[in-house]
Amino acid sequence: xxxxxxxxxxxxxxxxxxxxxxxxxxxxxxxxxxxxxxxxxxxxxxxxxxxxxxxxxxxxxxxxxxxxxxxxxxxxxxxxxxxxxxxxxxxxxxxxxxxxxxxxxxxxxxxxxxxxxxxxxxxxxxxxxxxxxxxxxxxxxxxxxxxxxxxxxxxxxxxxxxxxxxxxxxxxxxxxxxxxxxxxxxxxxxxxxxxxxxxxxxxxxxxxxxxxxxxxxxxxxxxxxxxxxxxxxxxxxxxxxxxxxxxxxxxxxxxxxxxxxxxxxxxxxxxxxxxxxxxxxxxxxxxxxxxxxxxxxxxxxxxxxxxxxxxxxxxxxxxxxxxxxxxxxxxxxxxxxxxxxxxxxxxxxxxxxxxxxxxxxxxxxxxxxxx
Amino acid sequence: xxxxxxxxxxxxxxxxxxxxxxxxxxxxxxxxxxxxxxxxxxxxxxxxxxxxxxxxxxxxxxxxxxxxxxxxxxxxxxxxxxxxxxxxxxxxxxxxxxxxxxxxxxxxxxxxxxxxxxxxxxxxxxxxxxxxxxxxxxxxxxxxxxxxxxxxxxxxxxxxxxxxxxxxxxxxxxxxxxxxxxxxxxxxxxxxxxxxxxxxxxxxxxxxxxxxxxxxxxxxxxxxxxxxxxxxxxxxxxxxxxxxxxxxxxxxxxxxx
Numbered sequence: 001x002x003x004x005x006x007x008x009x010x011x012x013x014x015x016x017x018x019x020x021x022x023x024x025x026x027x028x029x030x031x032x033x034x035x036x037x038x039x040x041x042x043x044x045x046x047x048x049x050x051x052x053x054x055x056x057x058x059x060x061x062x063x064x065x066x067x068x069x070x071x072x073x074x075x076x077x078x079x080x081x082x083x084x085x086x087x088x089x090x091x092x093x094x095x096x097x098x099x100x101x102x103x104x105x106x107x108x109x110x111x112x113x114x115x116x117x118x119x120x121x122x123x124x125x126x127x128x129x130x131x132x133x134x135x136x137x138x139x140x141x142x143x144x145x146x147x148x149x150x151x152x153x154x155x156x157x158x159x160x161x162x163x164x165x166x167x168x169x170x171x172x173x174x175x176x177x178x179x180x181x182x183x184x185x186x187x188x189x190x191x192x193x194x195x196x197x198x199x200x201x202x203x204x205x206x207x208x209x210x211x212x213x214x215x216x217x218x219x220x221x222x223x224x225x226x227x228x229x230x231x232x233x234x235x236x237x238x239x240x241x242x243x244x245x246x247x248x249x250x251x252x253x254x255x256x257x258x259x260x261x262x263x264x265x266x267x268x269x270x271x272x273x274x275x276x277x278x279x280x281x282x283x284x285x286x287x288x289x290x291x292x293x294x295x296x297x298x299x300x301x302x303x304x305x306x307x308x309x310x311x312x313x314x315x316x317x318x319x320x321x322x323x324x325x326x327x328x329x330x331x332x333x334x335x336x337x338x339x340x341x342x343x344x345x346x347x348x349x350x351x352x353x354x355x356x357x358x359x360x361x362x363x364x365x366x367x368x369x370x371x
Numbered sequence: 372x373x374x375x376x377x378x379x380x381x382x383x384x385x386x387x388x389x390x391x392x393x394x395x396x397x398x399x400x401x402x403x404x405x406x407x408x409x410x411x412x413x414x415x416x417x418x419x420x421x422x423x424x425x426x427x428x429x430x431x432x433x434x435x436x437x438x439x440x441x442x443x444x445x446x447x448x449x450x451x452x453x454x455x456x457x458x459x460x461x462x463x464x465x466x467x468x469x470x471x472x473x474x475x476x477x478x479x480x481x482x483x484x485x486x487x488x489x490x491x492x493x494x495x496x497x498x499x500x501x502x503x504x505x506x507x508x509x510x511x512x513x514x515x516x517x518x519x520x521x522x523x524x525x526x527x528x529x530x531x532x533x534x535x536x537x538x539x540x541x542x543x544x545x546x547x548x549x550x551x552x553x554x555x556x557x558x559x560x561x562x563x564x565x566x567x568x569x570x571x572x573x574x575x576x577x578x579x580x581x582x583x584x585x586x587x588x589x590x591x592x593x594x595x596x597x598x599x600x601x602x603x604x605x606x607x608x609x610x611x612x613x614x615x616x617x618x619x620x621x622x623x624x625x626x627x628x
Contacts, residue, residue, distance in 0.1 A: 022531040023453075025492070026483050054531035055499070055563070056492050087562055091498045235466075335512030338467035 003031045010041035013078075017049035020057035028057055032064040037071050046078040058084035131328045135258060138250040150256045157260025161222040162268055168221075169214050173205070173272035176213055177279035180204050185287050194288045198295055199302040201280035206303065210272040211311045212359055215318035218265060219351035223326035226257050227347035230330025231340045239331070249331075258323040265319035269312055306371050314362055318355045325351040374437030376401050376534055376566050377422060382431035384417050391417050393590040395431070399583075401533075404560050404567045405594075406577050409587030410607065415570045416460075418587065419538060422568075423457060424448055435534075453481045455534040456527025460542065460570075462519040464511035470497060470522045471507040477529040496525045501555060517548040524555065528563075535559065537569035541576050549573060556580045574612075586611070 001024045004015040014035065020028060037043075045061075047053070053061075062085055068075050142148040184200040230253060233239050242249045277299065284290040329347035333340050377399040384392040391414040399405045409415045420426035422433055424440050433440050435451055443451070464473050474493040478484055484492070497507050500521040511519060520540060527535055540556065541549035553576050559565045560580070571577060577584060577597065585594035588607045595603065601612040 022478075022492075023482055025488060026485065029485075029488060055495065055528075056531050059492055059495060060488075083562070087499075088495065091495060336466035336510060 001028060003028075003035065005035055007040075010039060012037075012040045012043045014043060014045045015049055016045065016047050016053075016061075019051050020053045020061075022054055022056035025056050025060055028060045029063065032060060033067075035064070037068060037073055040073050042074045042076065043068050044076050044078055047082055048079065050082075053082055053084055055084055055088065058082065058088055061085065062088050127332075128328060131331070132324060134250055135254050135324065135327075138248060139255050139259075142251060142255060148251060149259070150252060153252065153256035154260045154263070157257050158264045160225075161218060161261050162264025165218065165221055165264075165268060166271060169217055169268050169272050170275045172213055172217060173210060173275040174279040176209050177201055177205050177276040178283050180209070181280050181283035182287065185283070189288075194290075195298055197284060197288065198280065198290075198298040201284075202277065202299050202302050203307060205276035205280065206273055206307045206311045208311065208359070210276050211269045211314050211318065212355070214265060214268045214272045215315070215322065215355045216352055218261065218268070218319070219322045219325075219355060220348055222261060223322045223351040224344050224348050226323060226326030227330040227333075227344040228340065230327055231333035231343055234331065234333045235335070235337075235340065254327045254331075257327055258320060261319040261323040262316045265322075266312055266315040269315045273308070273311065304371075310366060310371055314359065317358055317362075321354040321358060322351040325354060373401070374434065375399060376403075376436060377405075377568060378432075378434040378437075379418070379422065380432040380434075382418070382421060382433065383429045384414065384421060384426065385429045390590060392421075392428075392431075392587075395587070395590065395592050397585050397592050397594060399566065399568055401566055402560075402564070403583050404556065404581045405569070406581040406584045407568065407570045407587065408572070408577070408584055408611065413587040414590070415587060416538065418592075419536060419568075419570055423536065424452075449481075453477075453530050454532050455536060456524075456530065456532045457536045458520065458523035458527045458538065458540065460538040462511065462523040464519060464522055464526070466511050469508050469510055470502070470514070470525070473511070473522065474526050474529050477526065481530055493525075493529070496528045497522070499528065500525045501551070516543050517552070520544065520552065521555070524559075528559075533564070534566045534568070537567065537571075539570050539572065541571065541573045546575075549576065550579075552576075553579045 001018040001020055002016075004017065006013040006015070012035070061082075065075050065085075139149075181197055181201050184197045185194065188194055188196050188200075230239070233253070239249050239253070242252065281292055281295045284295050285292065326347045329343040329350070333343045375398045377397070379395060379397040382392050382395040382397075383390070395418065397407075397418070407415050407418060417426060421428050422435070424433075424443075428441060431441070436454065438451060440448060440451060464470070465476065468476065471490070471493050474496050475489050478489050478493065482489075494504065494507055498504060502518060502521050502525065506514065506518060506522070511522070514522060520543075524535075524537070524540075527537075537556070541552050544552060556567060556569070556576075557580055560567055567580075569576075569581075581597055583594060584597050584600045585592045586600065586603070586605075586608050588605050593600070593603055593605060593608065600608065603609070
């Protein structure tokens with residue numbers, strides 16, 4: 001690829017030779033830009049030496065022609081001008097004016113941003129509530145018939161969110177109880193009240209940690225799965241297909257997932273409680289040389305009749321929040337793969353946040369009720 | 372004699388016990404508009420995927436511009452891939468990027484361009500395929516089916532390749548849209564001198580745009596010029612070109628010729 005320039009008086013002769021292709025665009029453009037037009041009246045371009053000229057390279061040539069004409073130089077070709085230039089002209093003419101660069105947010109001020117954010121948050125909240133309301137209505141109206149509650153679908157979700165999560169839930173419950181036992185043993189041993197390690201582990205696991213950690217695991221595991229599954233169904237127009245068939249997507253997609261998780265999470269919580277207490281027993285035996293019989297006796301003394309239930313009754317609420325966040329964000333996916341990723345992220349973050357918020361509200365409530 | 376632009380020889384593709392291709396041969400010469408035709412499940416898409424290096428054949432040779440691609444690594448294939456463009460059936464536009472960015476992606480990967488030159492060239496390709504200029508800033512989800520197909524072609528043309536693969540370019544388009552797309556194919560072939568290989572079901576498209584046709588029957592390919600393939604005695608080919616839907620078309624083409 002080369003441009004050879006010959007100057008005779010006020011006339012320039014440009015000889016183009018070799019391959020003119022897209023991958024040499026930058027070099028071609030630079031060579032043409034370097035052609036000095038000062039003092040020139042006429043430019044002649046010879047294209048006989050070209051072995052190839054593709055559209056991108058022709059575009060570079062067109063740029064040069066425009067520059068020359070703008071400078072008042074007469075441009076001609078030796079022989080016929082290359083066909084490619086005619087195609088470019090036709091394409092540019094047909095396409096009309098160049099598109100305007102899409103303006104991002106036209107105005108950017110702190111106040112405007114706050115305003116937009118507020119409006120958007122309000123709209124989001126309304127959508128959330130609408131979604132929750134529709135899910136509730138669909139559930140209640142489905143109560144009449146077993147078929148409309150989709151029992152098979154519910155069982156599938158209990159299996160996928162519950163049974164298959166058992167190993168990871170058990171492992172994490174065990175490790176957490178070990179951590180609590182270890183931490184409290186270190187602190188309490190100095191005071192000579194080792195026995196309270198059992199109280200801490202028991203009450204901590206049963207009231208808070210068992211259910212909270214299980215919920216957080218499920219938010220990451222099943223909340224994301226719900227959002228991704230429904231989101232890709234949205235992208236694939238499967239949700240539209242359901243609606244077009246006369247099937248309510250809330251009935252077949254949302255409610256079974258919510259109910260499945262509401263069944264699965266309490267069951268997983270019981271497992272987490274059991275494994276957590278076992279972990280406490282192992283560590284008390286190992287660290288404090290406490291025999292199992294003494295551990296069990298102390299467990300019995302430390303808990304009130306409500307301790308276990310206080311923990312367990314939070315589980316369905318957490319499950320509801322996680323499943324709704326997952327399904328809601330899944331159903332919000334529109335258009336692109338990036339949007340899917342964004343909504344799945346939002347689903348998990350929001351589920352975890354709402355679980356912890358609900359837990360805090362429960363803590364205040366139980367304190368007021370003196371449970 | 373120069374190499375055929377695309378050459379497939381003794382291609383065998385198997386999925387488990389199911390044999391899709393058994394000794395398939397195909398040749399596409401420069402300046403052909405070559406249609407790959409076949410019944411559902413006859414392996415048209417598998418053939419295209421084999422040619423593109425997306426599917427590793429059980430045996431056989433696939434040559435593009437004379438080079439066997441079946442044993443090349445990803446890195447070795449890269450310069451070859453810059454020499455052809457592919458428009459997938461459903462567009463396969465990157466949904467997170469605008470049309471302009473979609474067209475620019477191959478340029479960014481393969482060419483060393485300043486950003487203003489890249490904008491100009493990408494916009495040029497978008498206009499070349501007949502999209503309005505304001506389509507450039509749209510996301511694929513905002514485009515109609517026909518526009519998605521055109522945008523896919525614009526992306527396939529990003530590097531000015533001499534060879535273009537189209538997978539069912541007119542499927543899902545209304546007859547007018549399909550005819551307009553045929554015009555685009557003719558334009559690409561006649562004006563831009565592209566060699567085109569397309570999978571198609573559309574008899575109208577075949578008769579308007581193609582000069583050679585390869586029909587996949589019995590896991591092999593029968594290929595010939597359009598005039599001669601319609602006389603081929605194979606029952607499937609007869610049924611395809613002389614069925615109820617084809618007859619009027621064929622009569623029309625004869626009269627025109």
